[in-house]
Amino acid sequence: MTIASQLRKENIAQYLLYMWQIEDIIRANGLDIDRINENVVSRFPEEQRKQISEWYESLIDMMRREEVQQKGHLQINRNIIGALADLNNRILADHDPKFDRYRKEFYDTLPLIVELRAKAGNDKSGEIETCFNALYGMLMLRLQKKEISPDTARAFERISKFVALLSHDFALDERDELFKNNDNKSGE
Numbered sequence: 001m002t003i004a005s006q007l008r009k010e011n012i013a014q015y016l017l018y019m020w021q022i023e024d025i026i027r028a029n030g031l032d033i034d035r036i037n038e039n040v041v042s043r044f045p046e047e048q049r050k051q052i053s054e055w056y057e058s059l060i061d062m063m064r065r066e067e068v069q070q071k072g073h074l075q076i077n078r079n080i081i082g083a084l085a086d087l088n089n090r091i092l093a094d095h096d097p098k099f100d101r102y103r104k105e106f107y108d109t110l111p112l113i114v115e116l117r118a119k120a121g122n123d124k125s126g127e128i129e130t131c132f133n134a135l136y137g138m139l140m141l142r143l144q145k146k147e148i149s150p151d152t153a154r155a156f157e158r159i160s161k162f163v164a165l166l167s168h169d170f171a172l173d174e175r176d177e178l179f180k181n182n183d184n185k186s187g188e
Contacts, residue, residue, distance in 0.1 A: 002055060012080060013135070013167040019077050020136050022059065023068070031060050031069055084166060085128040087173055094179070102165055109162040112155050128166070131159050 004022070007015035029035040033056060041053045062074050073081075091099050092106060113127050116134055125133060138156045141148055148156075172178040 002052065004055075011167055012084065012170045013132070013163045016077060016080050016132060017136055017139060020073065020132075021139070022056075023063065023073060023077070026056065026060055026063060027069065031063060033057050033060060036060075081126075081129045081132065084170060085126050087170055087178075088128055088166060090179075091169060102169065105162045105165050109158050112158055131163050134159050135163060 004015065004018060007018050025040060026036065029039055033053065036056050037049075037053055041049050041056065044052050059074070062076070063069055066072075066075055068074060088106070091102050109131070110127070112134075113130050116130050117124065117127075120130070120133075134156065138148070138152070169178055
């Protein structure tokens with residue numbers, strides 16, 4: 001099982017951030033499979049290299065077809081953001097008390113989201129994508145070993161906490177367990 005498929009099963013947020021990083025790795029290597037094989041795939045055990053190389057090749061092909069060679073995200077990744085945004089909206093609209101904690105986390109995080117969206121200028125991403133953009137930006141700062149202000153670190157923690165809860169609920173929703181009690185009302 002590949003890292004991506006393992007993450008996809010276990011934590012949708014980590015999966016999405018990982019896939020965004022893979023998109024950037026592909027771009028950094030000029031969408032050149034030979035460079036990716038040399039710089040990335042060669043670090044994996046021999047028995048996994050062919051499968052991993054083919055996976056990168058398919059992603060390169062998708063990036064070219066979807067014209068996201070320079071920036072943007074693959075449709076498969078945008079679909080996940082859309083599914084997470086849809087789930088967020090469904091939870092916020094549901095008045096079941098079991099979602100009180102989720103709603104509190106969302107509304108506690110919302111001022112940060114609004115602030116980030118204001119700083120984004122013309123890039124008006126939705127609330128959930130804004131959270132992921134912030135998390136990815138923080139990941140990049142950490143990888144580059146750049147200094148992070150205490151305010152930024154606190155904002156990151158708040159957004160991380162909210163996204164972790166959303167990811168947890170996403171996993172429950174994929175197993176049809178999140179709205180389970182609510183759905184039984186229709187059979188009366």
